[in-house]
Amino acid sequence: MAVRITWQDVYDKIHKRILDSSYAPGDKLPRDEDIAQELGCARSTVQRAMRELSEEGIVERRRKGGTHVRSYPVTRATFDISVTRHEVESAGKVYSYQLINREIAKSPRNVMAAFGLTAPKDMLRIEALHLSDRQPYIYEDRWVCTDTVPEIANVDLQCESANEWLVLNRPYDHADLRFYAQNADAYHADLLDAQLGVALFVMERTTWIGTAPITTVKAVTSPGYQLITRT
Amino acid sequence: MAVRITWQDVYDKIHKRILDSSYAPGDKLPRDEDIAQELGCARSTVQRAMRELSEEGIVERRRKGGTHVRSYPVTRATFDISVTRHEVESAGKVYSYQLINREIAKSPRNVMAAFGLTAPKDMLRIEALHLSDRQPYIYEDRWVCTDTVPEIANVDLQCESANEWLVLNRPYDHADLRFYAQNADAYHADLLDAQLGVALFVMERTTWIGTAPITTVKAVTSPGYQLITRT
DNA sequence: CTCTTGAATAAGAGCGTACTTAATATTAAT
DNA sequence: ATTAATATTAAGTACGCTCTTATTCAAGAG
Numbered sequence: 001m002a003v004r005i006t007w008q009d010v011y012d013k014i015h016k017r018i019l020d021s022s023y024a025p026g027d028k029l030p031r032d033e034d035i036a037q038e039l040g041c042a043r044s045t046v047q048r049a050m051r052e053l054s055e056e057g058i059v060e061r062r063r064k065g066g067t068h069v070r071s072y073p074v075t076r077a078t079f080d081i082s083v084t085r086h087e088v089e090s091a092g093k094v095y096s097y098q099l100i101n102r103e104i105a106k107s108p109r110n111v112m113a114a115f116g117l118t119a120p121k122d123m124l125r126i127e128a129l130h131l132s133d134r135q136p137y138i139y140e141d142r143w144v145c146t147d148t149v150p151e152i153a154n155v156d157l158q159c160e161s162a163n164e165w166l167v168l169n170r171p172y173d174h175a176d177l178r179f180y181a182q183n184a185d186a187y188h189a190d191l192l193d194a195q196l197g198v199a200l201f202v203m204e205r206t207t208w209i210g211t212a213p214i215t216t217v218k219a220v221t222s223p224g225y226q227l228i229t230r231t
Numbered sequence: 232m233a234v235r236i237t238w239q240d241v242y243d244k245i246h247k248r249i250l251d252s253s254y255a256p257g258d259k260l261p262r263d264e265d266i267a268q269e270l271g272c273a274r275s276t277v278q279r280a281m282r283e284l285s286e287e288g289i290v291e292r293r294r295k296g297g298t299h300v301r302s303y304p305v306t307r308a309t310f311d312i313s314v315t316r317h318e319v320e321s322a323g324k325v326y327s328y329q330l331i332n333r334e335i336a337k338s339p340r341n342v343m344a345a346f347g348l349t350a351p352k353d354m355l356r357i358e359a360l361h362l363s364d365r366q367p368y369i370y371e372d373r374w375v376c377t378d379t380v381p382e383i384a385n386v387d388l389q390c391e392s393a394n395e396w397l398v399l400n401r402p403y404d405h406a407d408l409r410f411y412a413q414n415a416d417a418y419h420a421d422l423l424d425a426q427l428g429v430a431l432f433v434m435e436r437t438t439w440i441g442t443a444p445i446t447t448v449k450a451v452t453s454p455g456y457q458l459i460t461r462t
Numbered sequence: 463c464t465c466t467t468g469a470a471t472a473a474g475a476g477c478g479t480a481c482t483t484a485a486t487a488t489t490a491a492t
Numbered sequence: 493a494t495t496a497a498t499a500t501t502a503a504g505t506a507c508g509c510t511c512t513t514a515t516t517c518a519a520g521a522g
Binding site: 235262263264274278281282292293294295296297298 | 500501502503504505511512
């Protein structure tokens with residue numbers, strides 16, 4: 001019996017037609033059913049392939065409207081941010097960690113903004129340094145909402161980083177991420193063993209569970225850090 | 232008749248159990264079939280939900296191994312990089328564009344590295360400035376592989392940016408993206424109307440079709456630029 | 463000549479069944 | 493005891509059918 005057509009086969013065929021411009025940006029593709037008939041498979045198989053193409057931002061699908069090649073293609077990239085320790089270790093380096101500071105303090109304006117608060121609040125602030133092969137790697141300045149995560153008060157953050165504890169113990173609903181560049185001030189330069197004024201890559205992440213804020217962290221990377229994504 | 236259970240219902244139920252730690256990181260979930268029975272739907276409905284959870288990096292699935300909550304959860308974020316003009320316009324600003332330079336030149340070392348070439352090659356280099364409300368927004372330094380894209384020689388890049396022309400006319404297979412920070416040198420400072428030495432956020436993107444390189448572009452953003460992603 | 467209403471359309475989703483595949487566990491053979 | 497063959501398991505995929513839903517288009521009402 002002839003080998004069955006898989007949804008990947010359908011994906012490849014349609015993708016190829018888009019790549020060789022048989023279907024150009026903006027063009028309308030045949031209905032799923034017609035493609036199914038042409039390729040000799042079920043409609044659901046075509047749908048599976050089409051969903052993939054759609055999720056990758058290659059085509060756009062609308063009910064009744066049909067399927068179109070995106071008129072302005074996008075590069076859709078996905079990246080994972082996990083525990084810093086893993087990032088270091090999977091690069092084959094030795095990870096270590098230093099707790100710099102831990103205090104209860106009123107949230108400053110930038111933290112309020114990240115959480116969308118209107119009034120300052122007492123929160124737990126944790127400053128820590130992640131090292132890769134004994135070299136400074138990432139300095140993290142974290143604020144944890146103790147209303148939402150009271151248990152963190154009892155955690156020994158000398159041995160377990162807040163990063164790791166939160167990831168394991170506080171699942172979140174949604175997150176806000178932002179990336180930008182910042183000049184090293186005296187404080188960062190000292191901690192990261194970098195020159196004053198050097199450009200540093202910064203990642204900010206704020207997480208919530210429902211509407212309750214969990215934590216916001218500003219991760220300042222050491223000079224030369226690159227965030228890399230392959231598609 | 233009772234409303235049918237949708238795959239989103241299943242998704243929500245399982246997701247909620249993960250969020251409230253009924254299933255903690257590392258835990259094994261029941262088989263799809265058992266979940267289907269419990270919730271009163273077909274296995275395929277559970278599978279649809281599970282695939283979503285899996286694609287979002289919340290659970291991991293292995294044949295025979297079953298489904299587990301990721302032992303180290305990740306923040307999986309997706310972002311689209313499209314035509315700079317759209318980015319500006321969808322922020323409600325006026326877009327404009329200036330061609331700074333266009334030349335045929337031997338590819339320098341960093342471009343060779345991006346493409347994985349061992350010997351320099353003649354390529355088309357295009358320098359251009361994207362403006363938002365008449366203010367410098369992104370400076371792009373682009374190298375186009377004329378072996379792969381000979382037609383670009385005949386394009387009038389004064390009116391149409393290479394960015395846009397390539398996106399519309401040269402579909403690509405896969406791309407390499409990297410983000411980092413860089414201090415403004417005299418050249419960038421001048422073009423972007425920025426202070427010398429200020430930290431600039433840089434995005435590099437290299438695209439291929441099959442194994443044939445298409446283009447590599449270094450987009451240097453003006454001070455204060457942030458890449459934002461919501462999950 | 464708009465605006466509303468209703469039919470038509472194409473994608474989205476659900477179900478049940480059957481078969482495939484990768485990974486693990488068990489058993490047999492060395 | 494170690495390895496190789498085999499069975500078992502749970503996810504992955506395919507199919508055909510039915511029904512739902514968002515959109516569009518066209519006809520009819522104001």
